Amino acid sequence: MTTPAAPAAPTVPAAASSARAAARRRASALACVSLAYGLVQVAAVVPWLGLGWDESVYVSQTDPHHPAAYFSAPRSRGVSYLTAPVTWLTNDPHAVHLWLALLSAAALYAAFAVWRPLLGTARCALAAALFASLWTALLYGPQAMPNLWVALGTVTATGWLLRGAAASGRGGGERASGGRSGPGGAPAVRVRGGAGRDAGVRGGALALRGPLTASARWAWCGVALAVAGVTLLRFPDGCWLALPLGLACLAHRPLRRPAPMAALAGGLVAGAVPWIVEAYGRWGGIGARLRVSSDVQGEMGLRWAGGDAWRSVNGPLLCRPCDIDPYQPWLTWWWLLLPVLALACAVRARRGRGAVMWLPLACAVALSLPYLLALGYSAPRFFLPTYALLALPLAATALDVARGRRPYVLALCAVLALYGASQVTGFWRTLMGARHTTHRYETVAARLNKAGIRPPCLLTGAQVPPIAYAAGCASGNLAGNNKNLTPTTLRTHTSRIPVAAITAADAGPPAYARGWRPMPLPGTGLRAWVARRD
Incomplete structure (x- = not known):
C-alpha cells in the first residue's frame, strides 16, 4: 500500500505573493x-x-x-x-x-x-x-x-x-x-x-x-x-x-x-x-x-x-x-x-x-x-x-x-450602532440648519443685486461677510471685531458706488444710515438700508 505524498510546502515566492495579496x-x-x-x-x-x-x-x-x-x-x-x-x-x-x-x-x-x-x-x-x-x-x-x-x-x-x-x-x-x-x-x-x-x-x-x-x-x-x-x-x-x-x-x-x-x-x-x-x-x-x-x-x-x-x-x-x-x-x-x-x-x-x-x-x-x-x-x-x-x-x-471573544464583539457592534445613530441625528439636524442659514445669505444677496446693489458695491452692518461675497460686494464695518471703515471712508463710498447697511428686520437704521432708503427683505429676518446717491 502506497502512502500518499504530503502536500508540497509553498515556495517562498508564492508565500510572499500571498502575503502581499x-x-x-x-x-x-x-x-x-x-x-x-x-x-x-x-x-x-x-x-x-x-x-x-x-x-x-x-x-x-x-x-x-x-x-x-x-x-x-x-x-x-x-x-x-x-x-x-x-x-x-x-x-x-x-x-x-x-x-x-x-x-x-x-x-x-x-x-x-x-x-x-x-x-x-x-x-x-x-x-x-x-x-x-x-x-x-x-x-x-x-x-x-x-x-x-x-x-x-x-x-x-x-x-x-x-x-x-x-x-x-x-x-x-x-x-x-x-x-x-x-x-x-x-x-x-x-x-x-x-x-x-x-x-x-x-x-x-x-x-x-x-x-x-x-x-x-x-x-x-x-x-x-x-x-x-x-x-x-x-x-x-x-x-x-x-x-x-x-x-x-x-x-x-x-x-x-x-x-x-x-x-x-x-x-x-x-x-x-x-x-x-x-x-x-x-x-x-x-x-x-x-x-x-x-x-x-x-x-x-x-x-x-x-x-x-x-x-x-x-x-x-x-x-x-x-x-x-x-x-x-x-x-x-x-x-x-x-x-x-x-x-x-x-x-x-x-x-x-x-x-x-x-x-x-x-x-x-x-x-x-x-x-x-x-x-x-x-x-x-x-x-x-x-x-x-x-x-x-x-x-x-x-x-x-x-x-476572539464573541460577547465583546457583540457589545462592540452594539456600541458602534448606537454611536452611528447619534451621529446621523446630529448630522441631519445641523445640516438643515446650515442649509437654511446659507440659503438666507444667498437670498438677501440676490435681492440686493436685483434692487441695483451690484459690483462694485459695499455692504455694512450685520452678517455682511457672506452676504457681500454672494452679492459680489465689498464688506466693511465701522465698529466691532470686523472694523475696517471710518465714517469719512464710508461717506466717500456712498458718493461713488452703491452702499447698503444690513440690520435685523425689526431694527432701525444705524446712526450713519439715517436718511437712507429702507428696503424690506421678507422671509429673511433682515432689512437693508440703501444709501441715497445724489
Whole structure:
C-alpha cells in the first residue's frame, strides 16, 4: 500500500505573493472608509450648502473676482491656500465644496495610512471610520474651515514621529519604546522581520513587523510637513501640537536626537512665518496680534468651558454666548464617555503598548486644553483634532479586547450602532440648519443685486461677510471685531458706488444710515438700508 505524498510546502515566492495579496485586501478597508466619507459629503452636503460666514472670509482672500473680506487677528491663511486652486477659476460655492470634499477624503486616507505599520490596517480603518462618521467631520469635510484639516494634520504628524522612532530604534537593537517593556519583558514597540506584514499585537505589546515604508529621514520630513501644515492652518493649534511632540522628543529614547527635534522646530517655524509676518505688518508684532486675538475671542483667560462644549455637542454650530439647554442630551453619551475610554487606553498603554498609545492621547489632551480652559464660548468643530487623535487608541483597544471573544464583539457592534445613530441625528439636524442659514445669505444677496446693489458695491452692518461675497460686494464695518471703515471712508463710498447697511428686520437704521432708503427683505429676518446717491 502506497502512502500518499504530503502536500508540497509553498515556495517562498508564492508565500510572499500571498502575503502581499492579503495586505492589499486588508488595505482596501481604509480605502473603502475614505471613499464612503467622500461620497456622503458629495451626496448629502455639497448640493445643499452655500458659503457660511467664516468660509466667505477665507475664500474671498484668494478670489480674484471679488473683494477680500476683513481678515481678523485670530485667523490663519492656510484654508485660503487650500481653496485657491478653485477660486482662481470660479467662485461657485458648490465647486469649492466639491473640491474640498474630494480633497478631504484623500487626506483622510493619507493621514490614517501613516499609522498602518504601527497599528495594522484593521485598527486604522476602524479609527478612520470612527472619526469620519462624526457629524462634525461629515459637515465640515467640504467646508472651507480649518479644524478638520488640523485634525488630519495632527494624525499625520504623530504617526510620522512614531514611525521615525521605530525606524531609528530598529538599528542596533534599540527599543523604540524608550526601555519600557510589555508583559514578559517584551518591548512596547519593536520591529520584526518578515516583509509585507502588518503590525500586530502579541503578549500585550505592539510589534512593528517588516521594514517601514519610509526611512527615518523621510519620517522626519513627514513630521516637518505635517506640523507646518497644521501651523499654517491655525497658528495656535500648531503651537499646542508642538508641545507634546516636543516633550516626546525629550522623553522617548529613540527621539532624543537632533533630527526629530529639528524637524519639529523647522515645521513649526515654517508654518508660522505667514502669521508672524502678518502680525508685524498689520498689528505691530506678535504680542499685539495675540492681544487683539484675545479681545476678538472674548478676552481669553483661565475659565472652565467644558459645560459650554457639552451643551453644543449636538449644535448649534457656534454657541456664543452658550447659555442654552443641550439639544437631546441623551445623545451626548458618547462625548461624556470619551474621558473614561481615554483613561482606559492610557492604562493599557502603561501595560505595554507604549508610545503608540500615549502620544496620540497626550496630543489630544493638549489640543483640547484651550477650548476647555480658555474660551468663553464653544463650537463642536473645535474638538475635531481631539476626536481624530483619540480614535486611534480607541480603535486599537476596542479590537484588541474584542478579538476572539464573541460577547465583546457583540457589545462592540452594539456600541458602534448606537454611536452611528447619534451621529446621523446630529448630522441631519445641523445640516438643515446650515442649509437654511446659507440659503438666507444667498437670498438677501440676490435681492440686493436685483434692487441695483451690484459690483462694485459695499455692504455694512450685520452678517455682511457672506452676504457681500454672494452679492459680489465689498464688506466693511465701522465698529466691532470686523472694523475696517471710518465714517469719512464710508461717506466717500456712498458718493461713488452703491452702499447698503444690513440690520435685523425689526431694527432701525444705524446712526450713519439715517436718511437712507429702507428696503424690506421678507422671509429673511433682515432689512437693508440703501444709501441715497445724489
